[in-house]
Amino acid sequence: VGVLVLRGATVVTMNGGEIIENADLVIRNNRIIGVGERGEVDIPSGAEVKDVSGKTIIPGFVDTHAHFRHPVNLHRGEFWSYLTNLAYGVITTRDPQTATTDVLTYQDLVRAGKLLGPRVYSTGPGVFSSENIKDLDHARDVMKRYSDYYDTKTIKMYGAGNREQRQWIIQAAKEEQLMPTTEGSLDFKENLTQVIDGYPGHEHSFPVFPLYKDVIGLTAFSRTVYTPTLLVAYGGPWAENYYYATERPHDEVKLQRFMPHHNLDERTRRRNAGWFMEEEHVFEELSVFVKDLVEAGGRAGVGSHGQLQGLGYHWELWAMQSGGISEHDILKVATIQGAEAIGLDTDLGTIEEGKLADLLILNSNPLDDIRNTKDLAYILKNGYMYEAETLDEVFPNQRELPTFWWQNTEPMNVPGVEK
Numbered sequence: 001v002g003v004l005v006l007r008g009a010t011v012v013t014m015n016g017g018e019i020i021e022n023a024d025l026v027i028r029n030n031r032i033i034g035v036g037e038r039g040e041v042d043i044p045s046g047a048e049v050k051d052v053s054g055k056t057i058i059p060g061f062v063d064t065h066a067h068f069r070h071p072v073n074l075h076r077g078e079f080w081s082y083l084t085n086l087a088y089g090v091i092t093t094r095d096p097q098t099a100t101t102d103v104l105t106y107q108d109l110v111r112a113g114k115l116l117g118p119r120v121y122s123t124g125p126g127v128f129s130s131e132n133i134k135d136l137d138h139a140r141d142v143m144k145r146y147s148d149y150y151d152t153k154t155i156k157m158y159g160a161g162n163r164e165q166r167q168w169i170i171q172a173a174k175e176e177q178l179m180p181t182t183e184g185s186l187d188f189k190e191n192l193t194q195v196i197d198g199y200p201g202h203e204h205s206f207p208v209f210p211l212y213k214d215v216i217g218l219t220a221f222s223r224t225v226y227t228p229t230l231l232v233a234y235g236g237p238w239a240e241n242y243y244y245a246t247e248r249p250h251d252e253v254k255l256q257r258f259m260p261h262h263n264l265d266e267r268t269r270r271r272n273a274g275w276f277m278e279e280e281h282v283f284e285e286l287s288v289f290v291k292d293l294v295e296a297g298g299r300a301g302v303g304s305h306g307q308l309q310g311l312g313y314h315w316e317l318w319a320m321q322s323g324g325i326s327e328h329d330i331l332k333v334a335t336i337q338g339a340e341a342i343g344l345d346t347d348l349g350t351i352e353e354g355k356l357a358d359l360l361i362l363n364s365n366p367l368d369d370i371r372n373t374k375d376l377a378y379i380l381k382n383g384y385m386y387e388a389e390t391l392d393e394v395f396p397n398q399r400e401l402p403t404f405w406w407q408n409t410e411p412m413n414v415p416g417v418e419k
Contacts, residue, residue, distance in 0.1 A: 002396045003028045003044045004385065008053030010365060011035060013351040014336045017328070019367075025057060027357040030383035035351055048395065055377055056365040058331060059349055060091030060358035062338025063313055064227045065203055065303025067095055068120075070102050078404055079106065081309045082117025084258040087391050088310030088374060091358045091381050092119040094342045096181050096203055097126040097156040104150060116391065116401070118381070119358075121342055123181070124150045126158035133165040139172035147176035154342065156203075158183045163193050170199055179343050181225075186234055195224045201341060202226050203303065205286045207234040216289070220298030225341035227301035228286060230319040231312060236282030239319040240307045241273050249311055254389055259309065260406040267308060287323030290333070294325060300333045301341045314374045321370045328367055357383040 004027045011023040013035070024041040026034040034041040043049075068081040085093065095103060107120035124146060133139050146152045157169050157180050173180045181201025182194045188208050195202065195218060205228035206215070219226060231240040249255060250268035290300050302320060304312040321330040339349030347356045361378040376388035385395035393399040 003033075003047035004383070004395055005043055005047050005049040006052050006057060006359075006361070007038060007049055008051055009055045009057045009361065011057045011351055012328070012331065012365075012367065014059055014332050015350045015352055022053075023057070025351065025359075027380075027383055030357050032351060032353055032355050032357055034353060050395070052361055052377075056362045056367075056372075057351065058360050058362065058366070059335040059339075059351055059355075060360055060379075060381065061089045061302070061313060061317075061334050061373075062092040062094075062342070062344075062349065063090050063118075063304055064094050064201070064225065064301030064338050064341045065096055065229050065305055066090070066093035067098075067306030068093075068103070068106075068309070069306055070098070070100060070106055079115055079117065080258055080260060080404070080406060081306075082106075082110065082115060082120070083391060083401075084255070084310035085313070086116065086118050086310075086379060086381065086386075087254055087258055087376075087388060088313060089360045089376050089379060089388070090118055090304075090310060090313050091360075091379070092339065092342075092344065092348055093121065094154065095120070095122040096154075096201075097158055097183075098122050098124055099126075101125065101150065104152075121154065122152055123154050123156040124152045126156040126183075127160045127169060128158050129161050129165075131160060133161055133168055136168045136171060139165075139168035140175065143169070143172040143176040143178060147178055152178070154179045154181065156181055156183065157194075157199065159185050159190075163190075163197070166194065166199075167197055170197060181227075184234070192218070195219055195222045198222065200224060201301075204229050204232070205234050206289065209235065209282070209285050209289070211289050211292070216292045216296050216298070219293055220296040223299060225299045225301050225337065226290070226293055227303040227341070228290065228320065229303045229305045229316070230283040230286060231307045231316050232305050233281075233283050233286055235286070237276040237280055238273065238307075239281065239283035240312065240315060241271055241276060242278070242281050242283070242319075243315045244268065244271055245275060247315075249308060252311060255311060257390070257407065283319045284322045287320050287325070289323070290320050290330075291323045291325035294329050294333060294337075299337045299340060301338045302334045311374065317373055318370055327370050330370065331366060331373075334373075361388075 184204030336349035359380040364372040
């Protein structure tokens with residue numbers, strides 16, 4: 001799609017502690033071909049130079065536990081959940097346990113350029129105890145469904161039996177080059193055996209607090225990626241209810257643009273789960289383990305659980321940071337560690353030569369305040385650049401995103417916004 005130079009921004013590469021001020025970031029087609037201080041990077045002739053002075057550039061966000069709530073057997077044009085996530089900077093997603101195989105068609109449509117959306121990866125339907133795994137050979141047969149037929153690259157082992165059965169599944173998955181993740185299931189003993197047995201992913205928070213150095217050290221040593229999904233926290237009110245009570249998501253113009261308004265109203269105007277005093281919430285305590293784990297050399301992932309498409313990812317990110325982890329470390333969790341979690345770190349997660357051009361250009365620096373993560377100016381996916389507010393393409397083409405069947409054309413009931 002040509003050569004683009006992003007000039008003048010602060011680039012937080014997520015490569016160690018590297019931060020490049022007043023940078024030149026050079027993209028050819030869909031890959032980064034150079035990044036460094038301005039004047040120190042070769043600029044190909046004919047490149048389009050875009051001044052992004054005063055802005056901050058970070059890698060695209062990775063949602064390691066995304067649920068898109070796909071409409072089953074219904075394909076009619078753009079899919080609003082995909083658009084909403086992309087507009088909020090969620091450029092790579094892994095949906096663990098989709099219940100339906102329809103997601104495989106949707107992700108193919110995105111990959112083929114027929115739908116606009118994030119990179120969509122999926123475990124397909126979970127591997128449940130209903131498989132009744134008899135032995136290792138049986139586990140191999142089940143895994144071939146995913147490696148040969150669904151071609152998912154990953155599975156969700158969802159409480160699929162006793163420990164021996166779970167061990168057969170992980171051995172068979174390794175042989176089939178599948179990366180399995182697990183379900184927390186509010187069972188701490190089971191959680192620890194899955195970490196010990198080498199499962200690469202753990203979904204939902206450990207249901208115990210506080211956790212001490214034995215569990216911190218074990219989880220860090222195992223390299224299991226811990227995705228706590230605090231928006232649906234164990235042990236107390238869900239963190240999403242805290243943000244629904246303290247933010248005004250209904251008035252987000254971007255959400256109104258990309259989300260069907262009846263869906264937004266259903267979620268934001270009243271909550272059946274009720275209202276909780278702030279001290280009833282547990283996400284701040286649960287997120288202390290994220291800090292301890294990452295500081296011990298372990299890995300975590302940001303997973304929004306599809307609770308509120310797009311914006312919910314930022315809520316989860318902020319909740320995970322509330323336990324005291326540094327802004328830089330939680331941004332690494334959201335980018336490079338998320339890419340590692342789903343096996344894509346050779347292409348994604350950092351800003352360096354050779355990586356795919358999946359980038360976020362922010363108006364303000366999230367290292368100063370983690371709430372700045374949603375202050376987005378532009379989204380780059382695979383070298384294509386879009387305005388974050390509208391998803392209008394600005395490079396390499398100038399192309400407005402059309403209005404879709406579910407959309408209102410003007411913001412509704414938003415203070416300070418003219419209709």
